[in-house]
Amino acid sequence: MKFALSWLKDHLETEADVHRIAEAMTMAGLEVEEVLDPAAKLAPFTVAKILSAERHPNADRLQVCQVETVDGLKEIVCGAPNARAGLTTIYAPIGAYVPGLGVTLVEKPVRGVVSNGMLCSASELELSDESDGIQELPPEIPVGTPVAGLFGAEPVIDFEVTPNRPDWLGVAGIARDLAAASVGKLKHFDIAVVRGAFPSPITVRLDAPEMCPVFAGRVIRGVKNGPSPAWLQKRLTAIGLRSINRLVDVTNLIAYDRARPLHVYDVAKLVGTEIVVRAGQVSAETAHIEGGEPEHLIALDGKTYAAAATDCVIADAGGERPIGLGGVMGGESTGCDETTTDVFIESAWFDPLVIAQTGRALGIHSDAQYRFARGVDPVSVTPGLELATRLILDLCGGEPSEIVFVGEPPASPAPFAFDPAYVKRLSGMDLDDDRIGTILGQLGFLVTAGPADQAEPWTVTPPSWRRDVEGRADLVEEVARIEGFDSLPDTPLPEVARPAGGVLSPRQARVRTARRALAALGYAEAVTWSFTKQSTAVLFGGGDDRLVLENPIAADLDCMRPSALPNLIQAAARNAARGFADAALFEIGPIYLADGPKDQRTVIAGLVAPHAARHWAGSGEDALFAMKGDLTTLLEEIGAPVASLQLAQGQNRDWWHPGRSARLQLGTKNVMVEFGELHPRVLKALDADGPMLGFEIVLDNVPEPRGKGGKARGSADLSAFMPLTRDFAFVVEDAKPVGDLVRAATGADKALIAEVRVFDVYRGKGVDEGFKSVALEVVIQPRDATLTEAEIEALTAKVVAAVEKQGGKLRA
């Protein structure tokens, strides 16, 4: 909303300038968006008089003028046809910024003659849209007079109103708060009652009191409508409103002045003598058809709206013809224009929820809708009508009828008990009771002594326009914001005992560790949307309708993601499209299995697009096994039970390469990780070039380390004896996982075998088709004594037996 400073001064006696007022508004809770001060941009311009004007020696259309200015006599070149000796006009010195031209004046010759400034038109100063030549001013205005003061170009404040304060949607309401904040003195003026000369020929019937509980109106006959006087036009245009005609402008003026929307009907255009306020219904023409069509109405904005049963409709013709959306917008059919002679003024109160709903459903917004949706002061029904009557009589003449008043206004806010000590308790601000009472009183609250049986000393009744105030905390806010939050005390929080083991849960701590570990391993952390496209979600095992957004920001972000991988794949593809194909990304974030509060999981997802640059020393490690190594390191860092994890291949879900992916699990029920190469079909669907490798750890499935024995570690088992190694080569069927052989060999003697390393896998000459040779290095760690040859012999026999059980044959 906007208002001009002079408008505020109608309600507030103040010497404060616009910046001080904007500051006070901000500190009272009105968020000032912008202070538009046209005077600031007019500052360089002053009044000047042309003493002589002669034709430019080198240009027919230009004149060289001798001008008396605030800076003395100046020679100025001017192209305006009306530049002539004796003319009083506007002078801009060198260095001035001319807003209408968007240029700063520099001293430069115009066709060989130096112009020492510029003579200006109204449009060059943005004082009017178009001008015919330079501005002509009355000759009596002295040279040097600032232009800013001549044109009534006054500062305008543009601000945001929070939804709790509909009373701030009128200038009078803002003045009240500013007066309380000591910016000035509130001007009270009584709204005179205008006596009606005859009974209102138009009556009102309320058929939907839940939508419109109270409605007042009156006819003024014999009015003369037409363009509004200049002061009213200026007032409205200064804040961006369009002046329409006197009758309509009066309603707009009061909407912005008092936050009191009104409506005017042309009595001659009404059908019948009764206005009916009711809910929307099916149109009369289609009422006989099952279901029917909703009634339609052409509103003042020229658009046609269908009114539903949840919308409030104003109707005439015995309630049959819709002529307005109550509290939102009037109809075109009964609007006031230059020909209107008899006018019916409506001043009603509409339920905020109904009006908000209509605004949303029909996408229709107006000054009235905005105010009623937030809540208009119900007590303003009659005063608003009287004020409008007075203004219309003044501007248009005519004779008023008596007021027709139907229904009951909604109850005013109820009084409640209040202890002024609560101000200190909640805000910490130490104010005496008088000050608290004064602030509340200035804001329109009625403060009285509480009844004897009430614990709190005061009873406070909020004013009718403060329907947002419902309890004591609201009063503390009123007092604190008017006193100023700058007066809040500085009070450190009391010291509390810190949790001995840090504030993070084990899972939260793991997220931190995982983030730093992956970053150290060369993965760049990404944060991507929680959404994806539903068809993409389906590819990754999700896409349930219950996880689809009703109102997505974009069609390809319409579903909660079942995995972080698709977003990472698409990110890698975007990077490739920019010419950076090699990427290792990770994200730690949520996935959504269903829509319940316990259906969200945290995943650690990694993605590698292996496009290492060629290197002089040849290709490096296989990317898939490099990632497997990173994954193992990561799992160790976050304290996952790496030693007990089983690797299962060939069981991964659809989006993995069936032969080049695996899962790590604790039994088949707890799959903690899937990793490997992504399925080319899925990559193609996401427009990504393969190969891409990934992993996804469901962090919630990683058991927390057991052992409540504190942080002390068991004693280190450091053998005093040299470990020794023995090499074996086994021939097994090609399909046999090497991991099975390693596990068998490791298990052959759990006490003595420290590690089993795979140092060769060979297929080809010397090994039968369909078989492979696997070479193992077994590390034997003697514990209590050096092993004898016989003991070593026995151990190797155990290793061979264990591996042969797995189908391996010791190679001769």
Place this chain on the structure above:
Amino acid sequence: MTDLATLELDLINAIGGAESVAALEEVRVAALGKSGSVSGLLKGMGAMSPDERREQGPMINGLRDRVAAAIAARKAELEAAELDARLQAERVDLTLPARPRRKGGVHPTMQVMDEMIALFAEMGFAVAEGPDIEDDFHNFTALNFPPKHPAREMHDTFFLKPDPETGERKVLRTHTSPVQVRTMMSQKPPIRIIAPGRTFRKDSDATHTPMFHQIEGLVIDRDIHMGHLKTTLQTFIARFFELDEVQARFRPHHFPFTEPSAEMDIRCDRSGGKLVFNTGDDWLEILGCGMVHPNVLKNCGIDPDEYQGFAFGMGVDRLAMLKYGVPDLRPMFDADTRWLAHYGFSAFAAPNPASGLS
């Protein structure tokens, strides 16, 4: 010249002339080997008369010692030369590049989240969490947004499709405040928590993304008032921006779930195209806060006559941008590897009180 002197001279010359360890070994064998010339002289001493031996013995032994020493010295020389030659041959070109490693990093939003958690942990705040998909009660109703109230519209809420059975429409949480509700409903005061996480609003332009991060704070106890709120947030913001203090102002505002409500601004100067705090006439909005509304306490089963406290919420991505000079919000969620490399943080920049936040 005696025979011995001649022999010694010949041997010394032969030793000096040996150009390899192998040639030197030949000289050694010829002199000191079993049938070497010096060994022969030593053996011949057995047949000498005692007088001859007394005269010749020391001379022969001296010859042997000097020859042996000369051989050892020459050997050391030759070995050193050979090592030099070998090392010269082993030279590699170290201007060749190492195998490149990918540079990993921590996302600025997550770095800042870690920083904030570290600072609040020092002030005794625990970390609470809640789900991204919320119900109407936790996101709105419990937080004193009455049904159909226009304040709900300010949130540009994302809705999930209605449940086919119940008709219930879940929402993506528009703020982290539902975690306040979940915390108050599940634990008794005193409460001192922060709740970081993802939040969602249907908004997309230069300064808004449909997903962003907030960190929520909640302090509930018997005597917590707005002065505590002010000092806590001023202290936090100063520490976060690594300043000795901040010039802040609290400006009244409206949030349905707090009363009184405020926004906190920091004095700043943006005239030079760069953001400088604590100077200038401009104010930068940093966060929203207020005293928890009595209705919210009641909705969460806490007696507002006994307990009160404050809550605050701030945008993590935006604070990351302000602190680390990230100009645009949208690339935060684009995963451009070049952007991540430029604005990301080292794995080892974990915030701690000894070395600072980053």
